[in-house]
Amino acid sequence: MLDDRDRKLLSLLQQDAETSVAQLAEAVNLSPSACSRRITRLREEGYILRTTAEVDRRRMGLPTTMFVLLRTSEHTADWLERLRAVAADIPEIVEVHRLTGNFDYILKIVLPNVEYYDVIYKQLVHRIRLHDVSAYISMETLKSDAPLPTHHA
Amino acid sequence: MLDDRDRKLLSLLQQDAETSVAQLAEAVNLSPSACSRRITRLREEGYILRTTAEVDRRRMGLPTTMFVLLRTSEHTADWLERLRAVAADIPEIVEVHRLTGNFDYILKIVLPNVEYYDVIYKQLVHRIRLHDVSAYISMETLKSDAPLPTHHA
DNA sequence: CGTGAAACTTTCTACTC
DNA sequence: GAGTAGAAAGTTTCACG
Numbered sequence: 080m081l082d083d084r085d086r087k088l089l090s091l092l093q094q095d096a097e098t099s100v101a102q103l104a105e106a107v108n109l110s111p112s113a114c115s116r117r118i119t120r121l122r123e124e125g126y127i128l129r130t131t132a133e134v135d136r137r138r139m140g141l142p143t144t145m146f147v148l149l150r151t152s153e154h155t156a157d158w159l160e161r162l163r164a165v166a167a168d169i170p171e172i173v174e175v176h177r178l179t180g181n182f183d184y185i186l187k188i189v190l191p192n193v194e195y196y197d198v199i200y201k202q203l204v205h206r207i208r209l210h211d212v213s214a215y216i217s218m219e220t221l222k223s224d225a226p227l228p229t230h231h232a
Numbered sequence: 233m234l235d236d237r238d239r240k241l242l243s244l245l246q247q248d249a250e251t252s253v254a255q256l257a258e259a260v261n262l263s264p265s266a267c268s269r270r271i272t273r274l275r276e277e278g279y280i281l282r283t284t285a286e287v288d289r290r291r292m293g294l295p296t297t298m299f300v301l302l303r304t305s306e307h308t309a310d311w312l313e314r315l316r317a318v319a320a321d322i323p324e325i326v327e328v329h330r331l332t333g334n335f336d337y338i339l340k341i342v343l344p345n346v347e348y349y350d351v352i353y354k355q356l357v358h359r360i361r362l363h364d365v366s367a368y369i370s371m372e373t374l375k376s377d378a379p380l381p382t383h384h385a
Numbered sequence: 386c387g388t389g390a391a392a393c394t395t396t397c398t399a400c401t402c
Numbered sequence: 403g404a405g406t407a408g409a410a411a412g413t414t415t416c417a418c419g
Contacts, residue, residue, distance in 0.1 A: 089292075092285035096249060100396065110404050115397065125291050132245035133281045134380050139242075141380060144329065146338055163374045170381035176297065176370035185299055185368070189380060215338070217329035221316045227287050227294060227342060228323035253413065263387050268414060 081126070084109065086229035088117060089126060093226035096130040133224065141189045144220065145196055149184040150211035158207070165206045171199050234279070237262065239382035241270060242279060246379035249283040286377065294342045297373065298349055302337040303364035311360070318359045324352050 081089075084107040091098055091106060104114035121127050136142060151158065159177070162184065166175045174187035188199055193216055203209065234242075237260040244251055244259060257267035274280050289295060304311065312330070315337065319328045327340035341352055346369055356362065 089285070089287055093287055094282075094284065096283040096285040099394090110406095111396085112398080112405075113403055116403090119397090125288050128286045128288050129247075130249040130283050130285050131247065131377075132242070132249045132283050134242055134246055135278050135281050136380060138278050139380055139382065146329070146331070159374075166375045170378065170383075172375060173378040173380070174376045175374035176299070176376075177372040177374065178299070178368040179371055180368050181366070182368060184374075185370075213334070215331040215333050215335060217338075218332055219330040221312075221328035221330065221337075222319045222325060223327050223329075224284075225323065225326040227289060227292055227326070229292070230323075252411095264412095265388080265414080265416095266386055269386095272414085 081229075085117060085121060085126075088114070088121065090226055090229050092118075092127065092130075136189060140191050143190040143192055143195070144217035145188050145190060145193075146215045146217065147186040147188060148182045148213050148215070149186065149209055151183050151208070152210045153208060154183075161207050165203065169199060169202055171195075234382075238270060238274060238279075241267070241274065243379055243382050245271075245280065245283075289342060293344050296343040296345055296348070297370035298341050298343065298346075299368045299370065300339040300341060301335045301366050301368070302339065302362055304336050304361070305363045306361060307336075314360050318356065322352060322355055324348075 087107050088103060091103060100111050100115050100118070103118070104111040107114065109117070118127075136144075162175070166172045166186070171188045171190055172186055173189055174185075176185050177183065178185055188196070190196060190199070196214060200212070200214070204212070240260050241256060244256060253264050253268050253271070256271070257264040260267065262270070271280075289297075315328070319325045319339070324341050324343055325339055326342055327338075329338050330336065331338055341349070343349060343352070349367060353365070353367070357365070
């Protein structure tokens with residue numbers, strides 16, 4: 080399993096994947112060679128899946144975030160796969176979950192502005208039958224892209 | 233601004249930040265040196281903020297995702313800062329937005345299991361006054377960590 | 386912007402203790 | 403695991419076309 084050093088490494092690499100092995104080694108009180116071995120192991124054992132570049136949404140002209148809560152009347156496997164396909168096709172949809180309870184699905188979407196939501200909305204309802212759609216604009220992001228907690232049993 | 237090659241590079245780097253410059257150069261039909269210059273520029277101009285390691289949630293013992301929709305009766309700056317502080321303190325809360333409309337805030341949380349939600353819930357209500365809290369369990373993730381669309385005006 | 390080459394940094398991999 | 407050292411890989415930068 081993971082010891083404290085492994086967890087620290089995962090925490091640091093989630094913040095900056097380009098930290099040199101030398102720096103990481105110092106942070107966890109290990110030699111660079113031992114540290115390098117650990118990181119290799121963390122990858123091999125699947126703790127680290129990949130590294131990704133984080134792109135500035137505003138700089139890209141996509142400052143707006145919205146959440147969409149969906150209800151459907153069709154609860155078939157076909158419908159689900161259709162939603163999956165639609166979501167995969169629309170890059171503005173960055174996250175989709177099937178939920179328990181009062182709502183069936185939640186979508187997170189990123190947009191150049193609030194008005195652009197209508198474009199996505201039309202694509203959605205055109206391609207899939209929806210019972211109820213309510214959209215919420217994120218006015219302010221208080222926390223995002225936070226690293227995962229690393230101290231669980 | 234950005235041309236097609238820049239956009240392609242951003243797209244590729246969002247999927248795998250460790251792609252070698254040689255591979256990237258080939259993908260956008262450029263020489264490695266020219267490609268390296270572009271990537272440096274994309275960083276300098278703030279398109280690329282950082283690179284992060286993506287950690288496997290399940291492997292880390294955090295397979296459960298939940299969304300929490302909040303209503304509050306206090307709409308002061310103080311309350312907002314308090315929520316920000318609480319969210320910053322609780323690593324299981326990975327995302328928080330202030331919303332328009334029917335709900336005031338949305339939280340995304342990651343947990344070892346559904347039961348653990350109670351622990352977070354208690355921390356929340358203990359530290360901040362909430363008017364209404366409803367939680368939704370993600371039963372299935374249809375899309376997540378999708379790269380940003382790169383083809384906007 | 387391309388090419389080619391050089392300089393540099395960093396990582397990986399023994400081998401030893 | 404630590405430490406060292408050598409090898410290898412990749413990146414950046416430069417001069418020049």
